[in-house]
Amino acid sequence: NQPAVDPAVTDTAADIATMRIRGAATIADAAAAALATQAERSTATDPAAFERNLRAGARELYETRPTAVSLPNALRYVLRGVEGETVAALRKSTIERADTFRTELEQAQSTLGEIGANRLRDGDVVMTHCHSTDALSCIEAALESGTHIEAIVKETRPRKQGHITARQLRELGVPVTLIVDNAARRYLDEADHVLVGADSIAADGSVINKIGTSGLAVNARERGVPVMVAAQTIKLHPDTMTGHTVAIEMRDEQEVLSLEERVEIESPSEGAESRSTAVDGNDDKDSSQSESDLTVENPAFDVTPPRYIDAIVTERGQFPPESIVTLMRELFGETTAEPWEE
Ligand code: RUB
Known part of the structure; x- marks a missing residue:
């Protein structure tokens, strides 16, 4: 009667869902580590029960966030x-396989960084969006070879992952100009590159990344x-090789509009009393929220068509987006049933 999923795996799943663990590569690393923990701590006494528990853990991790394919991969x-x-x-x-995955992940990121650094020239200004460890690896490799880089960092609403990017770039000694997202077009005149990461790349070369990437690429x-x-x-x-589209995660409206802000928009005359009860979360207004005509939409990602992308830099080299499907076929071949569904 042991629990199918170890509490540590459930904790990792919760951390991914609430974005304490975030960013596609970091999520993949944490998921592999969680499977190793599940294996380590499993009290299953027969092989079938062990595998069932492992699959249950994988399913719980899989169901956290839908867009970054690094998680199912x-x-x-x-x-x-x-x-x-x-x-x-x-x-x-299981433990060895998870360790190998994590080592290869780290190795791939540093190889990719060296390849990406070749695109950066001394004195170049790079504009970033969101926070991507793969993108930062390119800048870090450039700095290591003595190339001077400056950065224009987009804040990235609603969760301001640009602040993480700004902090890490400052730690590397890169001069940073932080801007609100709406200032991007104005500051593009001062940029030599736009450098972003990806949560998923589709077979046609479309890049799925943090909301705002596509507008930035068009500009x-x-x-x-x-x-x-x-x-x-x-x-x-x-999955995109067989025509599937990538699910775009919709996140909680309160990342965009707090309960207090909602009250201010909907009933500005009600004053401080209604504001404080709304913040406590036990106001009658909460239950009427679903009937409100004020709708907030909060998609976390968008799709940038391949025609706006100059290069996709991977650990296997850099590719024009239209040719990425060749690499995909080589690496993934035919898709089969998901192992956690077997
Ligand atoms: C993160 C995001 C990042 C990619 C790539 O979104 O869009 O650009 O995940 O990151 P969120 P990395 O903050 O919603 O997870 O290069 O580190 O994999």
Whole structure:
């Protein structure tokens, strides 16, 4: 009667869902680590129960956020390498496979960084959007080879991941100009590159990344600034080879509009009393919220068509977006049933 999913895995899933763990590569790393923990701590006494529990853990992780394909790709990689006749052998292979995944992930990011750094010249100004560890790896590699880089960092509403980017770039000694998203077009005149990461890349070369990426890419094209996407191959979305589209995550409206702000828009005359009860969350207004004609939409990602992207930089080299499908076929081949559904 042991719980199917270890509490540590449930905690990781909650951290991913609430974005304490965020960013496609970091999510993939955490998911692989969680599967290793599930294997380590499993009290299953027979191989079938062990595998059932592992699959249940993978499913719980899979269901957290829908857009970054690095998450299912990580789960697939680990689960497909699990082998053995006994619980001990299954445990060992799961832990080894998760370790290999995490090591390769780190290696891929640093190789990608060196490849991406070749596109950056001494004195270049790079405009960033959101926070991408793959994109930062390119800047870090450029700095290591003595190239001076400056950055214009977009704040990235609603969650301001640009602040994480600004902090990490400052730690690397990069001069940073932080701007609100709406100032991007104006500052593109001062940029030599737009550099972003990806949550998923589709077979046609479309890039799915933080909301606002597509508008930035269109403006960059109009201004003649090349757009470079830094993305390890675990960001390639195998389902898109068979015509599936990538699900775009819709997040909580309160990331955009707090309960207090909603009250101010809907009933500005009600004053402080209604504001404080709304913040407490136990005002009657809460229940009427669903009937309100004030709708907030909060998509977390958007799709940038391949024609606005100059290069996709991976650990396997850089590609024009239209040719990424060749690499995808080589790496993923035919898609089969998901291991957590078996
Ligand atoms: C993060 C985001 C990042 C990609 C790539 O969105 O869009 O650009 O995940 O990041 P969120 P990395 O903050 O909603 O997770 O290069 O680190 O994988």
